[in-house]
Amino acid sequence: MNLTYPTTLVLQALANGFHYGFDVIDATALPSGTVYPILRRLEREALVRARWEKPEIARREQRPPRRYYELTAAGEALLETALARYRAPQAIAARGRRLRPARSS
Amino acid sequence: MNKPLDSARGRPLSLRVARRIVALTSVVVPRAERAEWRREWEAELEHRWAMTRRRPTDWRSGMDLIRRASGAFPDAAWLRRQFTADADLVHDLRHTVRLALKTPGPTAIALLVFAVGIGATTAIASLADTLLVRPLPLSDADRIVTIWERNTATGIGHADVAPGNAIDWVGRSRSFQAIAAVEPWSVDYTGGDEPEVLRAGRVSERFFDVLGVRMFHGRAFLPQEYVRGNDRVVILGHGVWETRFGGDPALVGRAIQLGDEPYTVVGILPPDIELRLLGGPERVLWLPKYFEEYEPKIRTSGYWNVIARLSPGVTLEQARAEMDGLSRQLATELPRSNTNTVAEVITLRDHLAGSLHALVPLLAGAAVFLLIVACANVANILIARGALRGRELAVRQALGAGRGRVVRQLLTETLLLAAIGGGLGLFVARWALDLIARLRPVDVARVDSIPLDVRSALMAFGLTIAASVVAGLAPALQLSRPAAATALHEGQSGGPRRGVRGALVVVEVALALLLVVGAGLLLRSFALIQKVDPGFQRDHVRALQVFAYDRRNEKPEGRALFVQRVLENMRSLPGISAAGVVSAMPFIEANMNIQAIVEIVGRPPAPPGDDSRIFLNVAAGDYFQAMGISLLRGRLLNERDIAGSPAVVLISRTAARTHWPGADPIGSRLKFRYHGRPFEAEVVGIVGDARHDALDQPARAELYLPHAQAPTGAVTFVVRSREGSPVTMMDLKKQIWAQDPLEPLYRTATLDELVDRTLVGRRFSLVLLAGFAAAALLLASAGLYGVLSSSTSHRTREFGVRIALGAGRREIVGLVIREGLLLAAIGLVIGLGGAVWLTKFLRSLLFGVTPTDPVTFSAVAAGILVIALVSCYLPARRAVKVDPLIALRAE
Numbered sequence: 001m002n003l004t005y006p007t008t009l010v011l012q013a014l015a016n017g018f019h020y021g022f023d024v025i026d027a028t029a030l031p032s033g034t035v036y037p038i039l040r041r042l043e044r045e046a047l048v049r050a051r052w053e054k055p056e057i058a059r060r061e062q063r064p065p066r067r068y069y070e071l072t073a074a075g076e077a078l079l080e081t082a083l084a085r086y087r088a089p090q091a092i093a094a095r096g097r098r099l100r101p102a103r104s105s
Numbered sequence: 106m107n108k109p110l111d112s113a114r115g116r117p118l119s120l121r122v123a124r125r126i127v128a129l130t131s132v133v134v135p136r137a138e139r140a141e142w143r144r145e146w147e148a149e150l151e152h153r154w155a156m157t158r159r160r161p162t163d164w165r166s167g168m169d170l171i172r173r174a175s176g177a178f179p180d181a182a183w184l185r186r187q188f189t190a191d192a193d194l195v196h197d198l199r200h201t202v203r204l205a206l207k208t209p210g211p212t213a214i215a216l217l218v219f220a221v222g223i224g225a226t227t228a229i230a231s232l233a234d235t236l237l238v239r240p241l242p243l244s245d246a247d248r249i250v251t252i253w254e255r256n257t258a259t260g261i262g263h264a265d266v267a268p269g270n271a272i273d274w275v276g277r278s279r280s281f282q283a284i285a286a287v288e289p290w291s292v293d294y295t296g297g298d299e300p301e302v303l304r305a306g307r308v309s310e311r312f313f314d315v316l317g318v319r320m321f322h323g324r325a326f327l328p329q330e331y332v333r334g335n336d337r338v339v340i341l342g343h344g345v346w347e348t349r350f351g352g353d354p355a356l357v358g359r360a361i362q363l364g365d366e367p368y369t370v371v372g373i374l375p376p377d378i379e380l381r382l383l384g385g386p387e388r389v390l391w392l393p394k395y396f397e398e399y400e401p402k403i404r405t406s407g408y409w410n411v412i413a414r415l416s417p418g419v420t421l422e423q424a425r426a427e428m429d430g431l432s433r434q435l436a437t438e439l440p441r442s443n444t445n446t447v448a449e450v451i452t453l454r455d456h457l458a459g460s461l462h463a464l465v466p467l468l469a470g471a472a473v474f475l476l477i478v479a480c481a482n483v484a485n486i487l488i489a490r491g492a493l494r495g496r497e498l499a500v501r502q503a504l505g506a507g508r509g510r511v512v513r514q515l516l517t518e519t520l521l522l523a524a525i526g527g528g529l530g531l532f533v534a535r536w537a538l539d540l541i542a543r544l545r546p547v548d549v550a551r552v553d554s555i556p557l558d559v560r561s562a563l564m565a566f567g568l569t570i571a572a573s574v575v576a577g578l579a580p581a582l583q584l585s586r587p588a589a590a591t592a593l594h595e596g597q598s599g600g601p602r603r604g605v606r607g608a609l610v611v612v613e614v615a616l617a618l619l620l621v622v623g624a625g626l627l628l629r630s631f632a633l634i635q636k637v638d639p640g641f642q643r644d645h646v647r648a649l650q651v652f653a654y655d656r657r658n659e660k661p662e663g664r665a666l667f668v669q670r671v672l673e674n675m676r677s678l679p680g681i682s683a684a685g686v687v688s689a690m691p692f693i694e695a696n697m698n699i700q701a702i703v704e705i706v707g708r709p710p711a712p713p714g715d716d717s718r719i720f721l722n723v724a725a726g727d728y729f730q731a732m733g734i735s736l737l738r739g740r741l742l743n744e745r746d747i748a749g750s751p752a753v754v755l756i757s758r759t760a761a762r763t764h765w766p767g768a769d770p771i772g773s774r775l776k777f778r779y780h781g782r783p784f785e786a787e788v789v790g791i792v793g794d795a796r797h798d799a800l801d802q803p804a805r806a807e808l809y810l811p812h813a814q815a816p817t818g819a820v821t822f823v824v825r826s827r828e829g830s831p832v833t834m835m836d837l838k839k840q841i842w843a844q845d846p847l848e849p850l851y852r853t854a855t856l857d858e859l860v861d862r863t864l865v866g867r868r869f870s871l872v873l874l875a876g877f878a879a880a881a882l883l884l885a886s887a888g889l890y891g892v893l894s895s896s897t898s899h900r901t902r903e904f905g906v907r908i909a910l911g912a913g914r915r916e917i918v919g920l921v922i923r924e925g926l927l928l929a930a931i932g933l934v935i936g937l938g939g940a941v942w943l944t945k946f947l948r949s950l951l952f953g954v955t956p957t958d959p960v961t962f963s964a965v966a967a968g969i970l971v972i973a974l975v976s977c978y979l980p981a982r983r984a985v986k987v988d989p990l991i992a993l994r995a996e
Contacts, residue, residue, distance in 0.1 A: 020149065020152070021145065021149050022149045022152070022153055022173065025173065025176075031172075031176055032172070032173040032174075032175070032176025032177070032180070033175070033176035033177075033178065033179030033180065034176070034179070035176070036176060036177070036179070036180035036183075037179060037180055037183035040180070040183060040184060040187075041183075044187070053148075058148075061152070061155055062155065063148065063151040063152050063155045064144060064147060064148040064151055065144075065148060066145070066148040066149060066152055067144075067145040067148065067149075
């Protein structure tokens with residue numbers, strides 16, 4: 001797996017509780033055209049697992065169900081390696097919280 | 106798919122645009138993932154909007170939504186790339202390229218083999234297409250036929266028609282919507298640099314209706330122009346109009362001077378009209394023809410052509426049946442002249458295809474054989490390479506690749522090889538077609554201009570597909586056999602697939618043998634035909650043909666004097682050993698082949714059908730010395746045989762044999778008509794036979810009159826020079842022009858050239874077939890070599906053991922060679938069997954050998970065995986170099 005800086009950012013966003021595509025975009029401040037291919041790649045490499053949001057939640061909010069991403073064990077391990085390589089992304093947590101959607105449970 | 110939940114809620118423009126972007130982009134996403142992908146994106150967009158809708162919407166969040174939606178495109182593109190990268194085809198192709206780069210040697214050979222096989226086949230296919238399939242540049246040209254005479258006694262057909270027969274055919278046949286006779290003609294044109302003869306045809310009334318051409322400029326002849334005194338009009342061929350008259354459209358309606366008369370140009374033919382009528386190069390001028398009073402009486406000398414267009418609804422068979430009936434009718438009416446004469450209807454296309462018409466199927470067969478050999482060869486290379494890949498394929502199958510998947514991969518490899526090889530093959534085809542054009546057989550129209558175009562490319566494409574399936578299927582099935590998985594634990598030893606590879610080599614050897622036998626038969630025919638004694642000596646003889654009939658040579662005495670003076674002048678040149686004239690020059694294209702029924706005084710006339718025709722020829726000067734024709738008995742013609750003296754003739758040996766069997770012709774008196782004039786002459790000598798039209802046709806019965814007693818204007822000067830004579834053709838022409846500065850020369854050539862011209866067709870078929878045979882032989886021996894080398898490398902350990910156990914090098918060599926020779930021998934036997942059956946199709950091209958000529962067959966078989974031996978010896982020598990220690994350690 002090609003462990004780039006944006007990949008590391010995405011991994012860390014997922015680890016920090018941002019589970020939806022647009023939330024990861026908010027958290028990392030990366031463009032959507034970068035984040036999504038990274039998510040696809042991670043999913044393909046089984047570093048990330050994707051599921052659909054429960055329909056009840058979506059119905060309650062009167063919108064379609066969203067796709068939900070979470071790290072697998074391998075993904076978490078990779079994040080460890082990545083963090084060892086790039087120390088900076090720690091900052092994301094703070095920034096991410098600030099942008100966290102109001103709706104959040 | 107996800108429906109908008111409630112459009113009435115009034116989504117803002119930004120969301121609608123964003124959703125539209127996603128919807129449009131979704132087409133890029135691979136179909137299997139598309140629906141889910143779109144749902145995900147739409148859900149995110151909807152969610153984002155749902156969040157912001159609680160706050161006052163500002164334009165910034167709208168822009169953000171659109172910006173995010175535009176990220177869908179890189180996402181979709183990424184998925185598509187992944188998808189294609191994973192697709193089997195692309196994967197297989199990449200794999201093939203990697204593999205090809207890893208094994209450049211076998212790959213290059215396979216490409217080359219494909220290029221030659223596909224190229225040769227494409228060239229022949231283009232040739233066949235041009236000659237037999239493509240439309241001619243005439244309207245509805247496949248309804249046009251040519252009609253010829255066939256002599257049922259001699260079997261000689263496709264022969265020029267006697268005017269009387271042509272006139273009856275034109276007048277009596279009902280199958281044709283238009284039918285016309287064409288008479289060979291020529292006109293002197295002195296408007297150029299030197300006086301020249303333009304080859305013309307005089308055509309009877311419906312000629313241009315038969316052709317169905319629209320004039321390029323002007324018009325066809327009017328009915329009233331086919332009338333004596335009204336016929337000083339001419340239609341020019343496109344070529345001569347451009348080269349001699351500058352392509353000026355204003356020429357139509359103007360008069361040009363031809364010979365002694367002005368002719369009005371009424372029309373110009375469109376370009377590319379090729380009819381090949383009346384023999385030799387294409388006619389360039391057309392004049393109207395009306396039938397002369399005496400012409401219906403000419404029944405024995407054929408020199409006209411007949412061309413016709415079938416009436417609507419009339420089939421070729423019906424026309425043939427009608428002409429057969431008409432021929433029988435004429436034979437009943439004119440038993441003396443027409444008993445053995447029948448009309449032969451040949452389509453214009455077949456007439457134009459000439460000798461290639463018979464040759465094309467043969468060449469097509471040869472090309473297909475070569476292609477099969479090429480495919481077998483590539484298959485062998487692939488299997489050999491596959492053997493090295495045994496592990497890779499076994500691993501693939503072990504990992505779950507189905508057999509179909511592996512076959513597909515192997516076929517893709519072959520297809521790629523064949524595609525590149527086919528591309529290269531187009532170059533090979535171009536080259537081959539140029540070669541064909543250079544070898545051009547004289548009687549074949551349109552060979553110069555065989556295009557290599559989209560049609561050829563399509564044919565090459567089809568051949569490529571076929572070749573790759575043929576070449577790829579056997580290896581693919583072979584290598585993908587589940588049993589091949591044993592390769593996993595088999596290591597390197599064991600020579601797998603020798604059975605299939607051996608079979609392929611057998612096929613190659615058998616087909617190569619077929620082609621070599623064919624080429625061998627043609628070669629032997631060619632050698633034999635060149636050894637034929639034509640009855641004259643070919644070297645150091647030059648021929649200059651004139652038709653001295655114009656006003657200056659109107660009187661017979663004038664013509665006799667003209668000939669006599671020219672001969673005197675020619676003899677006075679340095680290094681000239683003999684000079685003479687003859688009216689029917691052997692091997693020259695345009696001859697007045699005049700035949701007469703000869704009556705021997707004191708004998709009852711021959712019954713009808715008993716062919717008592719003799720060719721009439723006129724000679725003077727040292728014609729027989731110049732040609733090297735020997736005098737067998739009696740005397741030659743001499744200068745005392747003049748107009749007033751007793752009429753004499755010489756006869757040829759064949760005439761003596763056929764007309765005076767067991768008797769002495771010398772002193773016999775003959776009665777016959779020449780140019781309508783009755784002759785009674787005494788036979789004073791017998792000369793040797795001279796072949797007349799072709800080396801493979803028997804000499805004809807011939808009779809020679811002295812020119813002074815029959816002063817024809819159609820003569821060929823024949824001049825023999827001694828070794829090292831400085832006299833050039835121009836020097837000889839000048840001797841003619843010294844007597845008549847306006848006399849054009851119809852044809853000038855050396856006798857060698859004239860004879861050689863008749864061999865062009867044979868040389869052509871020989872070179873082509875030999876080319877195919879050589880290529881097939883090369884491929885077959887390469888195949889044999891390849892099989893044996895890989896089999897010996899597989900048997901390294903076995904040889905090592907044998908050597909360790911005391912086997913001599915000689916035994917090892919014997920072992921390998923025996924394996925190879927066995928394959929070659931099986932191939933030989935099959936090939937010989939096929940050859941016995943197939944060479945009968947060559948019969949029409951053979952001369953002096955039977956289709957199963959034992960000399961050719963055994964020589965070819967021996968030759969192929971020797972080649973096989975050499976192909977086996979090289980791998981065998983490598984086998985004995987095995988060091989037993991290393992061989993055993995390798996395990």
